[in-house]
Amino acid sequence: MSEPTLTWNLARDASEVLEYHFMVNALLAGTLVAVMAGLLGWFMVLRAQTFAGHTLAMMAFPGASAAALIGVAAAWGYFAFCGAGALAIGWLYGGRTRSWGEQSAGIGAVQALALALGFLFVSLYGGVLGDLENLLFGTFLGVSDGQVLTLALIAAGSLIALAALGRPLLLASVDPDLASARGVPVRGLSIAFLGLLGLAVAATSQVTGVLLVFALLVAPAASAQVLTASPWLSLVLTVAFGLLIVWVGLGIAYFSAYPAGFYIASIAFAMYVLARAWARVRDARGARRGAVSGSERPEAGPPPVEGVIA
Amino acid sequence: MSVADAGQAAAAPVLELRDARVEMDGRTVWSEVSMSMARGEFVALLGANGSGKSTLLKAALGMLGLSAGSIHVLGGPPGAANAQVGYLPQRRAFDAATRLRGRDVVRLGSDGARWGVPLPVPRASAIGRRRREESARMAEVIALVGASAYADRPIGELSGGEQQRLLIAQALVQRPRLLLLDEPLDSLDLPNQAVVAALVARICREAGVAVLLVAHDVNPLLPYLDRVVYLAGGHAVEGTVAEVIDGETLSRLYGVPVEVLRARDGRLVVVGQPEPPAHHHDRHEHAHGHGHGHVH
Secondary structure, eight states: OOOOOOOOHHHHHHHHHHHHHHHHHHHHHHHHHHHHHHHHHHHHHHHOOOOHHHHHHHHHHHHHHHHHHHHHHHHHHHHHHHHHHHHHHHHHSSSSSOHHHHHHHHHHHHHHHHHHHHHHHHHHTTOOOHHHHHHHHHGGGGGHHHHHHHHHHHHHHHHHHHHHHHHHHHHHHHHHHHHHHHHOOOOHHHHHHHHHHHHHHHHHHHHOOHHHHHHHHHHHHHHHHHHOHHHHHHHHHHHHHHHHHHHHHHHHHSSSSSOOOHHHHHHHHHHHHHHHHHHHHHHHHHHHHHHHHHOOOOOOOOOOSSSSOO | OOOHHHHHHHSOOOOOEEEEEEEEEEEEEEEEEEEEEEOOOEEEEETTTSHHHHHHHHHHSSSSOSEEEEETTTTTTTTTGGGGGEEOOOOOOTTTTTOOOHHHHHHHHHHHOOOOOOOOOOOOOHHHHHHHHHHHHHHHHHHTEEEEEETTBBGGGGGGHHHHHHHHHHHHOOOOOOEEEEEEETTHHHHHHHHHHHHHHHHHHHHHOOEEEEEOOOOOTTTTTTOOOOOOETEEEEHHHHSOOOOOHHHHSSSOOOOOOOOOOOTEEEEEOOOOOOOOOOOTOOOSSSSSSOOO
């Protein structure tokens, strides 16, 4: 069989890619990850909890090494440590909002402890963690059917949970005081959200690797939120961007000698840069139009509105 | 309901405190506080920083418990009728990066606390009709506060006055009978303070909503107030502006000589009130690890 080469006939390239079961699995897994990480990442970016998200992703390291030490499947380690990390951060910071500086310092401390534990377990295990490369960069092109199924179940579960919690979570994220006044359990939701995030991170990092999970959590949501402030549109864009990143990344990786993770991360970054550039051009054009059409009106009082008020 | 009953219901106070006392972290914030607000009244809650004004609002919402005395909101215990109480918490301006439109913030006031997602339903069904009513109400309330021009912009990009108007719309969207506003004029410049004060007064008058507005400067509100409640030294005094903001009354309340000066344009300046006791009080940060209570 000859080396796969990218031709200009994209339809033919696509069908060639899809001939291989491992590529189909990779694309399925990638699609599930893009949707789940995209939607959870949207809330994460809105709540300015990207550092907490990153820490949860890092929890996979002590998780994998603890599992190797004890001799159980790596998956248990991932879920246990990401879950514990989520609970720890949620319990520490899920309540009254602390200053961002205090929060990020505390989360940083948790992350440092996690990495230290990881190294401890590796040294106790007596050797090199052979799977370190897999841990960090994943095995996108070696996804089993079982893994795809697990991912699908977890994605379905988190999406249902997110659908149920989404609105109160949005209110609690934007205005915690008003949310408490309306009876929304702000702290509980905070912990629940971090728990969902931990679960999603644990599931996806087994496939995509710890470093890439973060790219898929942050980049699509950040790009979408830069471009629009309308929540529904923003969510749709987030998923669309995530799918684009994963499909194009995997597609190019099939034809190239370089790892899939590199392409996915680069495309994610490029997407964010493009979104920022577009937003800047749009804002500059908008400002110019505003200046041309007339000078700034002083803030007008409310118009004299007659009619039904209550 | 008979005419007599309806009349009595209309006359019942929307908010009533009797000898109420709140303690936080072992300290008494205020005690023996009695006040009552009738339907459609515009009342200002004044006092220095740290005197417990925000605490009173939170007690009225059922977010804090009383150690003594009673509170009745719309005839029931605090918290029970919160759907009919509009609340504007004290806050600093939205983070400039908050990526949510003003319109969405107002909508959160209407259905933000509901679980689940709005599923698509046929327009003619009961839910479809209710949704259309809610949309219409939202548009109405945004127009009422004069924010239609910028409701679709990200709220983080708007000025303080514009944000405040949208937040007032958010508090109004469910047609409350009582509006609790915690320092809405706080971060605004003087012209905007005047505009927002006038807006609140207009809403109060035309919609018959009782308004309790926490402020630390009474002057923007002077033309519109019905009555004033002044919190100081752990106690409160209630009455008209002339009765309460008066040198003798305030001196008695604070326990030290306090003077009230009247400028030529009618503005009042209180001079000589003592600084509140030294707890770490930062109105904009809501948490400290130290053991001090948060007295607002």
